[in-house]
Amino acid sequence: MRIRTAVFPVAGLGTRFLPATKAIPKEMLTVGDKPLIQHAVEEAKAAGIERFIFITSQGKTAIEDHFDSNPLLERTLAERGNTKELEKVKSSQLSPGDAIFIRQQQPLGLGHAVWCTRHLVGNEPFALLLADDMIIGGAPCTAQMISAYEKLGRGNYTAVMDVEPLHVSRYGILDIESDDGWIVKAKHVIEKPAPHRSPSCTAIVGRYILDPMTFESINIHNLGICKEIQLTDAFYPMIQAGIPFYGVRFAGQRYDCGTKEGWLEANIANAFERNDLREKLLTTLKNLKIRE
Ligand code: UTP
Secondary structure (H helix, E strand, C coil): CCCCCEECCCCCCCCHHCCCCCCCCCCCCCCEEHHHHHHHHHHHHCCCCCCCEEEEEECHHHHHHHCCCHHHHHHHHHHCCHHHHHHHHHCCCCCCCEEEECCCCCCHHHHHHHHHHHHHCCCCCCEEECCCCECCCCCHHHHHHHHHHHCCCCCEEEEEHHHHHHHHHCCCEEEEEEEECCCEEEEEEEECCCCHHCCCCCCEEEEECCCCCCHHHHHCCCHHHHCCCCCHHHHHHHCCCCEEEEEECCEEEECCCCHHHHHHHHHHHHHHCCCCHHHHHHHHHHHHHHCC
């Protein structure tokens, strides 16, 4: 089945980025001149996604506004002849009917956020993108995930990368059955294991293609690690039911923009990739070194 729907959970509290995220959603923090959530939506669009489902919460209306039209701003830019800026504003809109916003009333965890979309997604596989994981370089990561799905067929897919052994407790980790260097098939997936109990160092990154059976498999009565309903806990019952779990080693570099250092690195990497900013960035970094 073609993947036409993408789900974007944006209902978290963003506590690691306070006070910046007190009144502004974490997903509206910018990398370059676009908010994180716009980078994720553009990645999904580039992969052929047509329906965009956002799981929001109180205080996140800026996200809805960002993908809407802004008639006053557009009229003013048009009157002033600021065509470039007008084009940027217009291209950040989603077409009428393509964007759906629903609310997660309490931040009960990623598994719960995804479960909230069950009536909207229906009985078809869908993409899931965590906007605070930004991937720079390579083909759009969601397109890479869809390529793997088109090759291997029904299953649950997640982007994976290898992490330092000491860092495994920050991630969902795969218990590996086979690994051909591109696709890692897992027999189990464990959320945030202690380093000495971790089955591998192959970690989940926030890009998924999920089977609709995920909705039944998420147990909303079962609080997992960190006292949250974890999406990762839904995968083992599906593996047991014969739905394979694949990790996809993607091309590109992942930045954890939910942390200050990851967000800073992503901004530097983004500027480095851009013709209009690279030279200025290099000069600034050089001058910083001189001042050391
Ligand atoms: P994170 O755990 O990285 O986000 O969830 P958070 O909870 O906002 O961050 P901290 O730990 O407090 O700093 C990954 C994604 O899942 C969403 C978040 O908005 C983020 O995009 N999320 C998380 C939800 O939508 N609902 C939740 O209950 C939890």
